[in-house]
Amino acid sequence: MGKLYTFLKYFFITVWTVFVVAPFLWALTTSFKDFNSVNGGVTYIPWVDFEPNLEGWRVLIKSPAQGGVDIVEPYFNSLFVTCTASLVSIILGTLSAYALSRYTFKAGPIKNNDITFFFISQRIMPPIVLSIPFFLFLGAVNLLDSLFGLIVVYIVLLMPIAVWIMVDFFNKVPREIDETALIDGCNPYQAFYKVVLPNSIPGLIVAGMFCIIFGWIDFFFAFILTFTEVQLLPVKIVALNSSITPWWSLSASALVSVAPLIVVAFIVERYLSKGNLSGAIK
Amino acid sequence: MNFKHKYVFLFPGLFVLIGILIFPIIFVVRLSLSGWNSYNGLNFIGLENYVRLFTDDPRFWESFIRLSFLSVTTVTLQYVIGFALAHMVWKEIKFQRFFRVLFLIPMMTTPVIMTVIWRTFFHESLGPVNDLLQIFDVAPKWLTDPTLAKITVIIVEVWQWTPFMFLLLLAGLLSLPKEPFLAAAIDGASPIRKFIYVTFPLMAPISIGAIIIRLIEASKIMDTVYVLTSGGPGTSTETSSFYIFIKGLREFQMGYAASMSFTYLIIMIISLTVIAKVLTKLLLKE
Amino acid sequence: MNLVGENLSYKLTEELQLRKISFNFEKGKLYTILGRTLSGKTTLLKTIAGLLMPDSGSIRFEDKNFLEIPVWKRNIAMVYQQFINYPHLNVFENIAFPLKQRGLDPQKINDEVFKSLKLVGLEGYEKRKIQELSGGQQQRVSVARSLVKNAKILLLDEPLVNLDYKLREQLREEFKNIFVNGLSEESIVIFSTTDPREAMELNGEVIVLDEGRVLQVGAAKEIFENPKDLKVAAISNDPPMNILKADLGSNKIKFEDIEIDIPDHLSKLKDKHFNFGIRASDIELNDNGFEFEVELAEISGSETLLHLTRGNLKIITSIEEVMDFKIRDKVKINFKSNRAYAFDEVGNLASSPFRGSNV
Numbered sequence: 001m002g003k004l005y006t007f008l009k010y011f012f013i014t015v016w017t018v019f020v021v022a023p024f025l026w027a028l029t030t031s032f033k034d035f036n037s038v039n040g041g042v043t044y045i046p047w048v049d050f051e052p053n054l055e056g057w058r059v060l061i062k063s064p065a066q067g068g069v070d071i072v073e074p075y076f077n078s079l080f081v082t083c084t085a086s087l088v089s090i091i092l093g094t095l096s097a098y099a100l101s102r103y104t105f106k107a108g109p110i111k112n113n114d115i116t117f118f119f120i121s122q123r124i125m126p127p128i129v130l131s132i133p134f135f136l137f138l139g140a141v142n143l144l145d146s147l148f149g150l151i152v153v154y155i156v157l158l159m160p161i162a163v164w165i166m167v168d169f170f171n172k173v174p175r176e177i178d179e180t181a182l183i184d185g186c187n188p189y190q191a192f193y194k195v196v197l198p199n200s201i202p203g204l205i206v207a208g209m210f211c212i213i214f215g216w217i218d219f220f221f222a223f224i225l226t227f228t229e230v231q232l233l234p235v236k237i238v239a240l241n242s243s244i245t246p247w248w249s250l251s252a253s254a255l256v257s258v259a260p261l262i263v264v265a266f267i268v269e270r271y272l273s274k275g276n277l278s279g280a281i282k
Numbered sequence: 283m284n285f286k287h288k289y290v291f292l293f294p295g296l297f298v299l300i301g302i303l304i305f306p307i308i309f310v311v312r313l314s315l316s317g318w319n320s321y322n323g324l325n326f327i328g329l330e331n332y333v334r335l336f337t338d339d340p341r342f343w344e345s346f347i348r349l350s351f352l353s354v355t356t357v358t359l360q361y362v363i364g365f366a367l368a369h370m371v372w373k374e375i376k377f378q379r380f381f382r383v384l385f386l387i388p389m390m391t392t393p394v395i396m397t398v399i400w401r402t403f404f405h406e407s408l409g410p411v412n413d414l415l416q417i418f419d420v421a422p423k424w425l426t427d428p429t430l431a432k433i434t435v436i437i438v439e440v441w442q443w444t445p446f447m448f449l450l451l452l453a454g455l456l457s458l459p460k461e462p463f464l465a466a467a468i469d470g471a472s473p474i475r476k477f478i479y480v481t482f483p484l485m486a487p488i489s490i491g492a493i494i495i496r497l498i499e500a501s502k503i504m505d506t507v508y509v510l511t512s513g514g515p516g517t518s519t520e521t522s523s524f525y526i527f528i529k530g531l532r533e534f535q536m537g538y539a540a541s542m543s544f545t546y547l548i549i550m551i552i553s554l555t556v557i558a559k560v561l562t563k564l565l566l567k568e
Numbered sequence: 569m570n571l572v573g574e575n576l577s578y579k580l581t582e583e584l585q586l587r588k589i590s591f592n593f594e595k596g597k598l599y600t601i602l603g604r605t606l607s608g609k610t611t612l613l614k615t616i617a618g619l620l621m622p623d624s625g626s627i628r629f630e631d632k633n634f635l636e637i638p639v640w641k642r643n644i645a646m647v648y649q650q651f652i653n654y655p656h657l658n659v660f661e662n663i664a665f666p667l668k669q670r671g672l673d674p675q676k677i678n679d680e681v682f683k684s685l686k687l688v689g690l691e692g693y694e695k696r697k698i699q700e701l702s703g704g705q706q707q708r709v710s711v712a713r714s715l716v717k718n719a720k721i722l723l724l725d726e727p728l729v730n731l732d733y734k735l736r737e738q739l740r741e742e743f744k745n746i747f748v749n750g751l752s753e754e755s756i757v758i759f760s761t762t763d764p765r766e767a768m769e770l771n772g773e774v775i776v777l778d779e780g781r782v783l784q785v786g787a788a789k790e791i792f793e794n795p796k797d798l799k800v801a802a803i804s805n806d807p808p809m810n811i812l813k814a815d816l817g818s819n820k821i822k823f824e825d826i827e828i829d830i831p832d833h834l835s836k837l838k839d840k841h842f843n844f845g846i847r848a849s850d851i852e853l854n855d856n857g858f859e860f861e862v863e864l865a866e867i868s869g870s871e872t873l874l875h876l877t878r879g880n881l882k883i884i885t886s887i888e889e890v891m892d893f894k895i896r897d898k899v900k901i902n903f904k905s906n907r908a909y910a911f912d913e914v915g916n917l918a919s920s921p922f923r924g925s926n927v
Contacts (some may be wrong), residue, residue: 234511
């Protein structure tokens with residue numbers, strides 16, 4: 001029994017590992033290929049199956065005029081939009097989450113749980129439902145095709161995540177700590193930033209990581225709400241895909257685009273082991 | 283505690299969110315009762331859009347059934363695989379951290395960008411999948427056969443989002459109390475019995491949460507479909523979101539798209555509530 | 569100048585309950601609030617602290633309406649039953665926190681913190697992280713933090729309940745010293761507890777609280793000697809006082825098939841039927857006594873608690889030594905009837921060994 005289980009376990013893990021790694025490996029080898037090694041039958045191993053070259057990577061830093069794919073600007077646009085929207089969402093979301101975790105609100109039949117649900121339920125809305133009115137709304141205030149417009153929309157996307165994780169985190173921080181701070185002479189704001197915030201860093205990091213992930217990987221809003229002035233990375237890559245961009249530069253730019261967030265996987269794993277995510281989904 | 287300071291904490295976030303959303307939401311409702319053309323903008327037509335949707339648009343309902351099928355299948359697969367993976371790297375295992383990080387990575391990658399890669403991966407003549415399948419002398423049409431295209435979408439979705447399920451379930455496993463496992467060990471329970479009678483029941487509330495979260499996200503399937511198959515071949519991979527997108531932003535029937543959006547949202551909320559209730563009943567019998 | 573509360577009440581909810589509580593706390597004195605879990609002790613302390621706002625009633629202190637002063641300006645100190653400190657700060661920073669908040673100069677803060685560390689016996693620990701300390705040490709830190717402020721009102725909410733037996737005994741002794749010697753004449757100390765022994769040992773003014781009501785107020789000795797009614801007797805004794813339905817005969821007290829001589833202080837009872845109350849410690853093993861069967865024997869600290877039955881009678885006795893009994897053993901016991909209490913049929917004290925029937 002034990003042996004069979006161990007065998008199956010490692011077998012399954014191996015199969016899954018291969019599955020996870022396969023597209024990355026394929027993209028990596030493809031990025032070093034040239035016309036013949038792509039179109040002249042499928043090739044796998046560099047130097048054996050084909051002679052690798054750096055053309056796919058070189059075009060990344062060339063300007064379009066020189067035949068480059070020009071992903072530098074979309075790259076920074078994506079970084080800027082994701083980080084700004086995440087930051088705003090975390091700040092506002094954390095404040096709201098703190099209020100919802102510590103204080104009692106009541107307005108008619110609406111109580112704390114209803115307000116929390118209102119925040120989180122924004123995730124239920126499919127992007128398409130929001131995108132049409134946003135399209136018209138941003139058009140009306142002249143923010144279509146602008147970074148600022150995108151940031152505004154991304155805040156709606158990300159704040160629910162921040163509230164969701166932080167309400168749960170604050171619920172696990174004993175409220176006696178805040179009370180002690182108040183007794184020791186802090187007003188509620190001071191109690192929050194001198195005592196609660198320094199003890200919430202793990203929660204803030206996890207919430208931050210999730211905001212960054214879901215901001216960075218969004219395609220749909222960027223796709224609908226921007227055209228030519230502003231381009232985000234996913235939109236750019238998809239545009240490359242539908243034009244006649246060769247596979248090698250497509251692969252190279254795709255790899256460069258997904259690379260930065262892999263760091264996030266390490267951070268999430270670290271905080272996961274410390275048990276900082278556990279309560280978030282109950 | 284009850285100080286007036288509480289409003290200063292709550293209101294900025296709440297009002298920013300409401301402020302950004304209030305216009306679009308009111309607008310969707312208004313728009314759904316309107317016709318739209320570029321000459322005279324909105325013109326009120328009452329429930330006409332809804333009548334058309336409920337009586338004369340099988341394509342919408344087909345796309346909804348397709349979406350239900352795709353979401354339920356992918357989420358089920360993600361749950362089973364995610365649970366298995368989480369369970370495997372939960373306890374002592376060689377290279378534990380390496381596997382945990384590796385299994386998380388796909389969810390950190392942008393779906394559309396990975397789908398661009400998957401397209402080349404499943405390419406009929408130049409992709410590695412069909413190259414390896416040559417051994418068996420077959421060359422499946424991964425992206426152009428109606429049935430296979432659905433399977434391809436499922437494969438890509440499972441690759442992309444099993445990590446999220448894995449993450450939620452592993453976080454849950456790591457938070458479980460130790461005592462029940464000690465008790466089971468003292469009783470000499472076999473690993474299988476331990477899983478059925480201890481681990482799984484303890485994980486039930488977390489499982490429900492994770493499944494609901496994933497269903498919510500899966501119901502938005504759109505990016506992958508757009509890049510991989512564009513809803514094709516024909517309409518065989520067209521989901522609700524994608525159909526609304528086509529009507530609203532391709533054919534610019536904004537009013538009709540809005541009425542579909544609104545209907546779709548309400549169906550989603552109802553069915554998610556029902557699913558949550560059913561799951562709670564199934565998994566939390568005791 | 570006193571801390572005076574009048575008619576403090578909350579609308580009844582599950583967690584909060586106070587019903588028309590009034591008090592008058594004098595400076596320089598120690599008050600003990602004795603009550604079971606959920607009797608309203610914590611609610612009362614948090615109300616005094618300003619963390620909770622009563623639905624009605626008033627609190628005045630030093631001629632000011634205390635309810636109008638927010639908690640952070642009240643100059644109080646509070647120690648919780650959970651060991652609450654600031655996890656991100658070390659021991660020194662924890663104790664210095666309230667002083668820094670007041671903006672004292674660093675030299676003064678330093679002096680005060682070390683003085684207070686010495687008082688709680690944690691010299692040399694100032695650089696430690698809170699998580700590196702044992703539960704007892706953590707609680708000492710939070711006591712030090714509340715002492716360092718020289719607060720006019722010091723609230724302690726069951727500060728010893730989460731400590732193990734030995735540590736509790738030791739800290740209780742130390743607390744007594746700290747409260748007697750370490751505090752100025754200007755301070756009011758309010759200590760809440762569920763443990764009657766703790767209340768007796770602290771020997772302050774005791775307020776017996778139950779279901780949000782004050783049942784009795786008095787010196788610890790007074791509460792012990794003359795519990796006002798059955799409820800107070802139950803709350804202020806651990807193990808609870810034995811209460812037996814008894815009849816007063818011409819020269820005997822009878823319960824079930826037992827008859828004992830009437831002690832002097834019970835001879836003048838008005839009613840024939842009454843509740844005979846006797847503490848577990850006032851029942852002794854005696855070879856000439858009544859035979860009971862052991863239902864349960866538990867050893868707690870240096871004493872043995874016996875749960876005994878005889879017919880329908882059930883009593884608990886405590887013996888001041890560790891003895892080994894088996895279930896169903898027969899033991900013979902005697903009631904020290906000169907230490908017995910009588911409560912009338914509605915439960916009020918009718919006669920106590922200390923004050924006879926004039927209660």
